[in-house]
Amino acid sequence: MTSAPETAERAQAPSYLAEDFTLWSWLGTHDHKRIAVLYMLSITLFFFIGGLAAALIRLELATPQGDLVTAETYNKLFTAHGVIMVWLFLIPSIPAVLGNFLMPMMIGARDLAFPRLNLASWYVYLAGGALTLGALLAGGVDTGWTFYTPFSSMFSNSNVVLALLGILVLGFSSILTGLNFIVTVHTMRAPGMTWFRLPLFVWANYATAIILVLATPVLAMTLVLVGIERVFQVGIFDPALGGDPLLFQHLFWFYSHPAVYIMVLPAMGVVSEIIPCFARRPVFGYRFMAYAILGIAVIGFLVWGHHMFVSGQSVYAGMVFSLLSFLVAIPSAVKVFNWTATLYKGSITFSAPMLYALGFVGLFTIGGLTGLFLAALALDVHLSDTYFVVAHFHYIMVGGSVMAYLGAIHFWWPKMTGRMYPESWGRAAAAIIFFGFNLTFFPQFLLGYQGMPRRYHSYPSEFQVLHLLSSAGAVVLALGYLLPLAYFGWSLLYGRRGGDNPWRATGLEWQTASPPPTDNFAQAPVVTQEPYAYRQ
Amino acid sequence: MMPAFHLLPPSASSAASRLDLLALGVLLLTGIVALGVLVLVVRFCTRYRAGSGADRAHPPLTSRMAEIAWTAIPLLLFVGVYVWGAVDYARLYSPLAGAMPVFIVAKQWMWKAEHQNGRREIGELHLARGKPVRLVMASQDVIHSFFVPAFRIKQDLVPGRYTSIWFTPTVDGEYRLFCAEFCGTGHAVMGGRVVVMAPADFGRWLQEGPTQPGMAARGFELFRRYGCSGCHAAGSTVHAPELSGLIGRRVHLRDGRELTADEAYVRDSILLPDKDLVAGYAAIMPSFAGQIGEEELLAIIEYIKESSHDERTGNR
Numbered sequence: 001m002t003s004a005p006e007t008a009e010r011a012q013a014p015s016y017l018a019e020d021f022t023l024w025s026w027l028g029t030h031d032h033k034r035i036a037v038l039y040m041l042s043i044t045l046f047f048f049i050g051g052l053a054a055a056l057i058r059l060e061l062a063t064p065q066g067d068l069v070t071a072e073t074y075n076k077l078f079t080a081h082g083v084i085m086v087w088l089f090l091i092p093s094i095p096a097v098l099g100n101f102l103m104p105m106m107i108g109a110r111d112l113a114f115p116r117l118n119l120a121s122w123y124v125y126l127a128g129g130a131l132t133l134g135a136l137l138a139g140g141v142d143t144g145w146t147f148y149t150p151f152s153s154m155f156s157n158s159n160v161v162l163a164l165l166g167i168l169v170l171g172f173s174s175i176l177t178g179l180n181f182i183v184t185v186h187t188m189r190a191p192g193m194t195w196f197r198l199p200l201f202v203w204a205n206y207a208t209a210i211i212l213v214l215a216t217p218v219l220a221m222t223l224v225l226v227g228i229e230r231v232f233q234v235g236i237f238d239p240a241l242g243g244d245p246l247l248f249q250h251l252f253w254f255y256s257h258p259a260v261y262i263m264v265l266p267a268m269g270v271v272s273e274i275i276p277c278f279a280r281r282p283v284f285g286y287r288f289m290a291y292a293i294l295g296i297a298v299i300g301f302l303v304w305g306h307h308m309f310v311s312g313q314s315v316y317a318g319m320v321f322s323l324l325s326f327l328v329a330i331p332s333a334v335k336v337f338n339w340t341a342t343l344y345k346g347s348i349t350f351s352a353p354m355l356y357a358l359g360f361v362g363l364f365t366i367g368g369l370t371g372l373f374l375a376a377l378a379l380d381v382h383l384s385d386t387y388f389v390v391a392h393f394h395y396i397m398v399g400g401s402v403m404a405y406l407g408a409i410h411f412w413w414p415k416m417t418g419r420m421y422p423e424s425w426g427r428a429a430a431a432i433i434f435f436g437f438n439l440t441f442f443p444q445f446l447l448g449y450q451g452m453p454r455r456y457h458s459y460p461s462e463f464q465v466l467h468l469l470s471s472a473g474a475v476v477l478a479l480g481y482l483l484p485l486a487y488f489g490w491s492l493l494y495g496r497r498g499g500d501n502p503w504r505a506t507g508l509e510w511q512t513a514s515p516p517p518t519d520n521f522a523q524a525p526v527v528t529q530e531p532y533a534y535r536q
Numbered sequence: 537m538m539p540a541f542h543l544l545p546p547s548a549s550s551a552a553s554r555l556d557l558l559a560l561g562v563l564l565l566t567g568i569v570a571l572g573v574l575v576l577v578v579r580f581c582t583r584y585r586a587g588s589g590a591d592r593a594h595p596p597l598t599s600r601m602a603e604i605a606w607t608a609i610p611l612l613l614f615v616g617v618y619v620w621g622a623v624d625y626a627r628l629y630s631p632l633a634g635a636m637p638v639f640i641v642a643k644q645w646m647w648k649a650e651h652q653n654g655r656r657e658i659g660e661l662h663l664a665r666g667k668p669v670r671l672v673m674a675s676q677d678v679i680h681s682f683f684v685p686a687f688r689i690k691q692d693l694v695p696g697r698y699t700s701i702w703f704t705p706t707v708d709g710e711y712r713l714f715c716a717e718f719c720g721t722g723h724a725v726m727g728g729r730v731v732v733m734a735p736a737d738f739g740r741w742l743q744e745g746p747t748q749p750g751m752a753a754r755g756f757e758l759f760r761r762y763g764c765s766g767c768h769a770a771g772s773t774v775h776a777p778e779l780s781g782l783i784g785r786r787v788h789l790r791d792g793r794e795l796t797a798d799e800a801y802v803r804d805s806i807l808l809p810d811k812d813l814v815a816g817y818a819a820i821m822p823s824f825a826g827q828i829g830e831e832e833l834l835a836i837i838e839y840i841k842e843s844s845h846d847e848r849t850g851n852r
Contacts, residue, residue, distance in 0.1 A: 071721050144718050150695060151678040151720060155644075239696020240826075245679060246694065279584070285598045310681065311692045312699040315629045319622050326614040330607060333569075337606045340573055343580035345595035350585075358577065365573050369566035372614070376621030378551075379558055381628060382688040385681060385716040449559070450545045451685020453716045456724035460712065462542070536592060 013517035015418065030115035031518055036101035037416070038122050040409075043089050043097065044485070046129065050084035051481060053077045058440075058474035061467045066458035074457030075142040076158070082145030083136065083163065087170050088129050090401055091259065094266035095212075096125070096177055098408050099205040101416060103181065105509035105516065106199050108190025108525040113183040117176055125173035132166030135159040144455060146256070149237035149248040153229040161230060164223045171216045171223075174262075178212030181205055190508070192527035196287060199507055199531050203290045204269025207297040211258045211265075215301070219255035222248065249311055253304035261300040263397055264364070265293060267404030268335055271357045274411050275339055277505045278354035279346030282532035285338045292331035292338075299328040309380045318377055325375035332368050336361060347536040351503075352426030356407025359434045363399025367392060370445065388448025391441045399437055406433070406484060413488065414502045418515045419495030425487045433480035439473025506533050548711060548732060549687035550668075550704040554624055556688070562617055569610075628689070631702040635668035639751070639834045642673070642680040642693045645722030647713065650831065652838065654750040655742055659728040661713065663705045664738035670702040672799055674830045681717035684730050692717055698800045705732040755839025758832050762824065776821070777814050780843045788815045802837050 016033045019025065026034055056077050060068040069077065100118065104111050112118050135141055141163045143152040152160050185198070185206045198206075225236050226248070235241025237248040276283045283289060305313060305321030339361055348354070370392045374380050383389060406429075413421050443466040452463045459467070501510040512521050547553055583590045638661070639650045650656045663669055673682060675693040682701075683690040686709075691701040713728035733741060749757070759765055767776035782797045790813040795801060804811050806828065809821035828836070 066724070071724060075718075075721065075723075142720070146718075148679060148718065151718070155678050155720060239694075243696075245696065280586075281595050282597055284596065285603055287598070288603045309625070310690050311679075312694045312697060315626060318625065322622060322625075323615075323618055326618045327611075329614060330611055333610050334603065334607055336573060337602075340576050340580070341596075341602070343577065343584060345590075345592045346580070346584045347586045347592065348581055348584050350581075358581070361577065362574070365570055369570055372566055372617065373559065373562050376558060376562055376617055377625030378555055378621045378623075378628065379562065380621075381551075381625065381690050382555055382685070384690055385683070446543065450542070451683070451712070451714065453683060453714045455718040458724050 013513075013519065013522060015513065015515040016518045017417075017515050019518050028119075030111070030119060032100050032104050032112050032115065032118055033416075033516065033518075035118050035122055036097050039092060039096040039100060039125070042122075042126065042129065043092055046084050046088035046133075047481075048485075049133070050081050050089055051478065053081035053084065055474065055478055057081060058471040060457060061459070062471040064459050064461045064464050064467075069457070071457050072142065073140075075144075075455070076136070076140030078455060079141045079144050080136045083132060083141070083167070085397075086145055086259070086263075087167055088132065090263040090397055091170075091174060092125060092177075093263075093401065093405050094270060094408060095181070095205055095208055095262075096121070098201075098270070098405075098412060099181065099208075099266060100177075102412065102509050103184065103202055103205055104188070105512065105520050106202050106507055107185065107188060107193050108508050108521065108527065109184065109188035110519050110521070112180050113188055114180050117180055121173045121176040121180070124169060124176065128166050128168075128170030128173060130166075131169060132163055135162035135166055138162075146252065147223075147226060147248075148252075149226060149229070149245050150239070150243075153226050153236075154238045154240070161227050164227050168220050168223050171220045174212045174216045178209035178216070181209035182213065185209075190525050190527055193508075194527075196290070197527055197529075197531055198290075199269075200272035200283065200286070200289050200293070201266075201269035203293050204265045204272070207293045208262050208265045211262050211297055211300070215255045215258040215262075218251060219259075222251040222255065225251075246308070246311060246313060249308050250304065253307045254301075257304040257307065258297075258300045260393070260396065261296055263401045265296060267360065267364075267401040268293065270404040270408040270411075271339060271360050272335075273505075273507065274353045274357040274407055275342050276532045276534055277411075277503050278351060278357075279343050279348050280534045280536045281342065281346045282530070282534055283338070284341035284344070285334075286531070289335060289338055292334045295331035296328060299324060299331070303328050306375060306380070309377055310384050322375055322377045326372070329368060329372060329375070332364075336365050336368070350427070351410075352421070352423060352430050353407045353411035353503075355427055355430035355434075356403050356410065359430060360400055360403040360407065363395050363403060363434075363437065367395030367399055370395065382451075383448055385454050386448035387444040387452045387454060390454055391444035391448060394441045394444075399441070403433070403437075406430075409484070409488070411503070412509075413491070414498035415509060415514050415516070417492060417495070418497060419491050420498040420502060421484075421491045421495060422487050425483065429480055429483040429487075432476060432483065436473050436476030436478075436480050440470050440477050441473070443467075443469040443473075506531070545685040546707070546709070546711065547686065547688075548705060548707040548709060549684075549689065550706060551624075551628060552686065552688045552706075554627075558620055558624060561620065565613055565617065628701055628703070631670045631700070632668045632704075635670040635702045636664075637670050637672050637838075638663075639831075639838075640671050640673040640682060640693070641676060641830045641834070642682070642715070642726075643676040644678065644720055645715070645726035647682075647715075647726070647728045648831070650751060650834065651742060652751055653742055654748045654754065655745055656748075661728065661730045662738060662741055663730065663732050664735045665705055665708055665732050667735060667738075668702060668704045670700060672698055672700050672834070674698055674834065676830050678719050679717045680715050680719050680726070683714040683716035684711055685714070686711035687730075690716055698803060700799075705730075708732050708734060751835045751838040752842035753839075755835035755837070755842075758828075758836050759839055762828065762836075764836070767821070774820075775817060777817055779840050783837075783841045787812075789813060790815045790817070799837050802840060803833055806833065806836070 142158045229236045235243040237243040303325045306325045447466045500514045641648045649661045673693045675695045680693045711730045715726035767774040807825040
């Protein structure tokens with residue numbers, strides 16, 4: 001695929017990990033790979049904090065009575081879970097860790113376009129994370145991650161302003177990363193790396209970066225307006241002051257619906273890398289896959305009103321948003337069909353990354369199809385704000401994005417560290433997570449149809465059977481998530497050396513050493529082939 | 537003791553059976569797609585596992601026909617489901633003429649209901665079987681959501697505006713009422729009970745309880761107390777629009793717009809008089825924002841509505 005760098009030269013350049021060992025060489029680094037590792041450590045920390053909140057939520061819901069925590073504490077727990085998982089884990093997860101680490105290598109570049117800005121993004125992320133976590137720990141926030149007004153602006157007695165400030169700062173980190181990615185893909189592609197030779201992972205992160213840059217400023221403005229109303233009593237969203245609460249919902253979902261695609265597009269990119277590699281054949285319908293990514297990114301901006309079918313918005317607006325929501329499902333369906341077709345006449349092996357990718361396809365399909373129930377207007381009247389919605393978006397964000405994130409970490413772990421993870425443990429964890437996930441969230445579809453509302457810390461006893469199943473699933477899921485933490489840690493010290501390209505994968509990132517040298521390639525690569533040139 | 541487990545919630549309104557049918561339709565459609573994908577993935581994964589002897593000659597790389605097919609076929613099916621869902625949705629929001637209005641006011645963390653004859657209840661809502669009912673709902677503080685799973689009905693109550701939804705209860709019994717929009721500490725306990733009764737029983741129930749004036753009568757009293765009658769009464773010397781027969785009438789506004797007067801319009805006109813100024817009148821009405829509570833507003837509106845029935849033959 002490329003002109004291979006000479007062995008002698010490669011031996012001379014130390015890997016990015018061995019370049020320097022001081023603390024400052026990490027905290028002051030401009031290397032996209034080291035910054036990716038910094039991101040990985042921080043989002044892992046936040047993932048387990050958010051997961052702890054989820055564990056307490058599921059523990060409370062094992063019985064109908066509110067007996068473990070008070071209503072007040074429960075409300076703060078689900079707010080903490082939502083805020084941390086959305087803004088501190090899911091949004092940065094695949095782009096900031098794997099996008100950062102891989103994208104420059106995948107397009108044959110030495111780094112991102114603005115390495116210092118990249119490091120600044122991480123520090124901004126840390127500052128936002130500290131503020132947000134501070135708000136959650138110093139008394140907590142009880143508004144839910146959606147901050148609906150006028151409750152958040154005028155009624156809540158919790159640390160709303162500090163949390164808003166934290167999320168505002170986090171938004172800047174997103175915007176800076178997005179900007180960096182866009183410029184990098186436009187200007188730093190290696191000779192021969194045309195747009196339709198880009199790996200789908202790069203396409204996905206590019207589309208995500210555009211959404212980050214276009215949608216996040218709207219979130220920032222919305223949060224500032226809530227803060228202004230709360231602090232200065234200026235009527236914006238509270239009707240008692242002359243404001244309009246639905247205005248908040250329009251602004252919030254104008255960001256937060258595209259944010260769903262920020263979370264899931266990169267996951268689709270990951271799966272599009274893994275499936276061809278383990279099926280040993282090119283991805284089916286490459287161009288259509290790229291178009292589907294762009295289609296999702298564009299239509300995703302036009303469906304925000306489907307969160308508001310029972311909010312009192314006009315019936316005609318509801319009809320338009322419903323139709324557009326059905327349309328946005330089409331490119332997602334096209335992607336699922338293309339991944340399936342990629343398996344046809346392949347030569348398939350089932351290493352851990354492939355198990356995660358197949359798990360993603362299954363869970364994302366269920367998550368996407370249950371979205372059609374919610375897009376169908378009359379059905380949403382019944383299902384909106386019930387556990388059906390909770391189950392639906394967890395299938396997309398956890399069953400989809402987290403599965404893909406874990407698949408990606410397993411797939412590129414040898415590239416990042418030079419070592420292999422223990423394969424049988426990897427497969428066991430994938431199976432445990434898949435089982436635990438379904439046991440946790442499938443019962444919630446039934447709960448929702450039965451009418452169990454969201455955000456209840458106590459509930460009528462007829463819902464207990466399904467809640468108990470869900471809580472039992474959460475125990476299995478928690479175990480599944482702790483396993484990789486343990487064996488990846490073990491692998492850093494004792495893992496078998498994997499060589500430069502243990503998966504015999506074709507991407508440019510596999511044409512250099514594992515772990516790669518600081519400058520990525522000994523010689524600038526030249527691309528002469530289509531992507532996914534797999535042979536059986 | 538655990539109560540008996542039921543897969544579906546009870547079904548007790550005109551909307552419920554239609555919605556269950558739609559759910560079944562979507563379930564079949566999505567189930568077939570999900571099953572199809574599952575069968576293909578499992579089949580490919582076994583047939584084309586590494587080392588199997590399956591024929592792998594000429595693997596297809598791309599196929600315009602396949603892409604068009606699996607774009608167009610789901611599109612057609614989805615548009616069908618869309619139309620189905622939209623028709624039923626529009627139905628929920630186009631009340632049957634003559635549906636009995638019941639007024640719901642929510643606040644942290646309780647439900648208050650008032651019937652036309654003035655009977656009020658808290659945390660409960662009594663309805664007559666087979667009698668179409670239209671809920672006119674307001675919130676005094678934050679957003680709440682009126683949710684009765686057995687009716688498959690949900691509607692947010694938004695402070696600052698009226699929302700409304702209608703249905704016909706079909707089966708006698710007691711059903712759970714939930715608040716479905718997170719509203720603060722007591723959200724989970726902001727529940728209640730909806731009681732559907734035989735029409736005769738409901739008629740008796742309506743007459744029981746402490747005798748108090750009907751909503752319209754209370755509204756008439758408030759209409760005078762707040763001084764509305766000083767300008768809006770028929771013989772007033774102030775140039776203000778006459779209100780009898782207002783609800784449901786087309787109104788021409790000064791800025792050229794035209795709208796149909798409904799409860800929300802009257803509410804806005806009382807609280808924000810300059811928002812929708814009627815053509816031919818000066819902006820002299822003061823705002824009553826902050827002075828009249830939600831329940832009083834509903835009573836005044838009910839009085840204006842009633843007065844349209846009384847004076848239908850009168851001079852407009």
